Amino acid sequence: MKIFLDTADFNEIEQVKHVIDGLTTNPSLMNKAVESLRGKGENINLEDYIRKILKAVKGPVSLEVNSAKYEAIVEEAKLLYDKYNKVNRNVVIKIPVSTFTGEDSVTQFESLMAIRKLKGKIPTNATLVMSVSQAVLAAKAGATYISPFVGRIDDSLKKKIGIPPDRDGYLDAELLEDIAEELVEKSINHKTTSIGSVYSVAERKHNKFHDDGIYSGVDLTEKIISVYDNYGFKTKIIAASIRNKRQVEELAVAGVDIVTVPFSVLLEMEAHYKTKEGVKKFREDAKGLKY
Ligand code: E4P
Numbered sequence: 001m002k003i004f005l006d007t008a009d010f011n012e013i014e015q016v017k018h019v020i021d022g023l024t025t026n027p028s029l030m031n032k033a034v035e036s037l038r039g040k041g042e043n044i045n046l047e048d049y050i051r052k053i054l055k056a057v058k059g060p061v062s063l064e065v066n067s068a069k070y071e072a073i074v075e076e077a078k079l080l081y082d083k084y085n086k087v088n089r090n091v092v093i094k095i096p097v098s099t100f101t102g103e104d105s106v107t108q109f110e111s112l113m114a115i116r117k118l119k120g121k122i123p124t125n126a127t128l129v130m131s132v133s134q135a136v137l138a139a140k141a142g143a144t145y146i147s148p149f150v151g152r153i154d155d156s157l158k159k160k161i162g163i164p165p166d167r168d169g170y171l172d173a174e175l176l177e178d179i180a181e182e183l184v185e186k187s188i189n190h191k192t193t194s195i196g197s198v199y200s201v202a203e204r205k206h207n208k209f210h211d212d213g214i215y216s217g218v219d220l221t222e223k224i225i226s227v228y229d230n231y232g233f234k235t236k237i238i239a240a241s242i243r244n245k246r247q248v249e250e251l252a253v254a255g256v257d258i259v260t261v262p263f264s265v266l267l268e269m270e271a272h273y274k275t276k277e278g279v280k281k282f283r284e285d286a287k288g289l290k291y
Helices: 010-016 027-039 046-056 070-088 110-118 132-141 150-161 173-188 195-207 217-231 245-254 263-270 273-286
Strands: 002-006 022-024 061-064 091-096 124-129 145-148 236-239 258-261
Touching: 002 010, 002 263, 010 046, 010 263, 022 258, 027 046, 046 061, 046 070, 061 070, 061 124, 070 091, 070 110, 091 110, 110 124, 110 132, 124 132, 132 145, 132 217, 145 217, 150 217, 150 245, 173 195, 217 236, 217 245, 236 245, 245 258, 245 263, 258 263
Parallel strands: 002 022, 002 258, 022 061, 061 091, 091 124, 124 145, 145 236, 236 258
Antiparallel strands: none
16 A cells, blocks of 8 residues: 655655655645745745655655646646656646536536546546546546545535534444444334335435445445456545544555545554553663663
């Protein structure tokens, strides 16, 4: 499994550049990093800043397009790639799997067509993947990578179920399925008159616990891994929007290709309270020793 860092903060990159295998950025992360530096009075030139990041990272770096229409995405992807790939030969162009919102002239499939157009010329990362269907479509379009958004799926499920929105808390899909089953069993004991009405009651209760059969962001990613295995898709999976180390560990067990983690999760991954305890004891016991 490869580990990418999910940040545009150069200080964070500097601290762990020898531990990570690549980097992912997005417009929000880029904006946050640049604004924070400008806030500290630094005079930031965005193009130079991006070049500095590319030079520091050994491994693929995703840079996201802001365009939404097919031709504009292709043009922006080429522009970014031509401008920045020469710096360290590690640029990947990140494109939302769908740029359709229904609120403007952008139509469905514009970004998938762009990914197909760039196939074999420029490596792409289809981002904002929230379903198995989108993962399949992106692979068929020829995306080099896809990024399922683990944490944001958890956020929306927590909201739907009514679990308090603890941003970094792990959402346990198995526990959810157990609770849902229990509720369904109870509903079967209701005084209902037909199998049809028992089914409707049970379905209504059960539906609350998943999003079209997806019980968590980790569950979504596990299902994408299975589907890609079924059909031998070559697209690599970057589990993104990671909120805690337990998600990383579950995804590693599931065999995900890559996880991209914020700096805070990388810190969490490196430390353990029993390791701290052990180190303190060894230091104490070593005081009188000279090897
Ligand atoms: C993915 O590549 C994105 O940059 C990122 O993981 C989004 O994470 P968030 O949901 O914490 O914003």
